[in-house]
Structure formats: C-alpha cells, structure tokens
Amino acid sequence: MPSLNGTILDATALIDFRWLNEWEWLQLHYSPLFIAQDVLDSDRLEALTREAAEQYLTSLTLDTEEMFASFLELGQNIPLLSIADRSTIAIARHRLLMCASDDGLVVKTCKKYQIAYIRTLRLLSEMVTTQYKTVADVITMADALIQERGKYIAPGILANWKKNLSQSGTN
Numbered sequence: 354m355p356s357l358n359g360t361i362l363d364a365t366a367l368i369d370f371r372w373l374n375e376w377e378w379l380q381l382h383y384s385p386l387f388i389a390q391d392v393l394d395s396d397r398l399e400a401l402t403r404e405a406a407e408q409y410l411t412s413l414t415l416d417t418e419e420m421f422a423s424f425l426e427l428g429q430n431i432p433l434l435s436i437a438d439r440s441t442i443a444i445a446r447h448r449l450l451m452c453a454s455d456d457g458l459v460v461k462t463c464k465k466y467q468i469a470y471i472r473t474l475r476l477l478s479e480m481v482t483t484q485y486k487t488v489a490d491v492i493t494m495a496d497a498l499i500q501e502r503g504k505y506i507a508p509g510i511l512a513n514w515k516k517n518l519s520q521s522g523t524n
Contacts, residue, residue: 358385358448358449358450359383359384359385359386359387359448359450359451360379360383360384360385360386360387360450360451360452360453360471361386361387361388361389361413361441361444361445361448361450361451361452361453362386362387362388362392362410362441362453362454363389363392363437363438363441363452363453363454363456363459364392364395364397364398364437364438364456365454365455365456365459365473366453366454366455366473367388367392367398367402367405367406367410368402368502369455369473369498369502369504370405370409371401371402371405371406372497372498372501372502373494373497373498375480376405376408376409378480378483378485379409379476380409382479382483383451383453383471383476385411386409386410386411387410387411387412387413387444387448387450388406388410388411388412388413388441389412389413389414389437389440389441389444390412390413390414390440391436391437391439391440391441392406392437392440392441393406393407393412394437395437413444413448414440415440415443415444417447419447420443420444420446420447421443423442423443423446423447424439424440424443427439427442427443427462431458431462433458434458434459434462438456438458438459438462441454441459442459442462442463442466442468445463445468445469446466446468450469451469451470451471452468452469452470452471453470453471453472453473453476454470454472455472455473455504455506460472473495473498473504474495474506474510474511474514477491477494477495478491478514478518481518481521488518488519488521491518492515492518495511495514495515499511
C-alpha cells in the first residue's frame with residue numbers, strides 16, 4: 354500500500370523507471386516522488402537517468418538532526434550500505450515514505466527498520482491491478498528489463514511472479 358507521504362526511489366528503482374519510461378503511472382499512483390540528493394550526486398548515474406530524476410522526482414537531503422543520526426547509525430550497523438542508500442533509508446524512515454528498491458541490502462534494511470518498501474515486480478503487478486497494462490504487457494516489460502537493461506531477477510522469483518500474475522486472470 355502506498356505511503357500517504359509519498360515514495361522515495363533508490364538508484365535501482367530510478368534506473369528501472371528511466372528504462373521503462375512509465376513516470377506518469379508512477380506519479381499517479383505513488384506521488385509525491387522523491388530521491389535522495391546523495392543518489393543524484395553519485396557519479397555513477399548516466400546523464401539520461403540523472404535528467405529523468407531531475408524531471409520527475411523531488412530531491413531531498415538529510416535536513417534534521419534525527420535523519421543525520423539515522424544516517425550515521427545505518428553506517429555503523431550496516432557498513433555495506435552506500436552513502437546514497439543510507440540517505441535514502443534515513444529519509445524514508447523519518448519522512449514516513451515508501452522506499453522503492455530492488456537492492457537486496459536496502460530491502461533487508463527496510464524490513465529491519467520497519468520501513469515500507471516496494472520492489473519493481475510489485476510495481477509492475479500494480480500496473481495490471483490498476484488496469485493500466487495487461488499481464489502480457491508487464492511480462493514483456495520485466496523481460497526487457499532483464500534482457501536489455503541487464504537487470505538480475507532470480508529465475509525462481511521471476512517464474513513465480515509470472516505464474517501468479519497469469520493466475521490473477523487479469524489480462
């Protein structure tokens with residue numbers, strides 16, 4: 354269920370939606386949309402991805418002492434989290450935002466800190482639920498993310514998702 358306060362995307366979700374170019378649907382169902390400024394400051398983002406973020410997302414910074422304390426705590430407790438991921442999680446935690454991510458460590462951290470999160474396959478499923486796309490459309494989109502973008506989704510998870518989606522009967 355979407356957060357009343359909005360959704361913050363990490364780099365994986367940003368790249369997925371830049372690739373899919375489904376910003377209008379995401380804005381309609383998960384607004385307001387945010388991104389941590391530390392994600393934008395990363396030199397690892399391609400120019401088109403950075404432009405999409407600047408066009409569709411509002412950047413947020415660690416703007417309270419509590420957020421900064423959470424950022425530091427995450428660094429101590431989960432040292433493998435990047436600075437951008439720590440910022441994303443700290444902002445989500447204190448602004449009560451849903452975190453959109455497919456990064457395993459980010460999702461695990463969201464679970465640990467009881468932060469609402471959503472993954473790409475779930476967002477694709479929601480496109481079917483909202484009658485924006487058909488089952489066949491979103492399966493094609495997931496396959497394109499894997500084959501063209503190079504996204505990794507465990508084969509068992511993908512097969513189970515496709516099976517459940519097809520059984521939903523919504524085409």
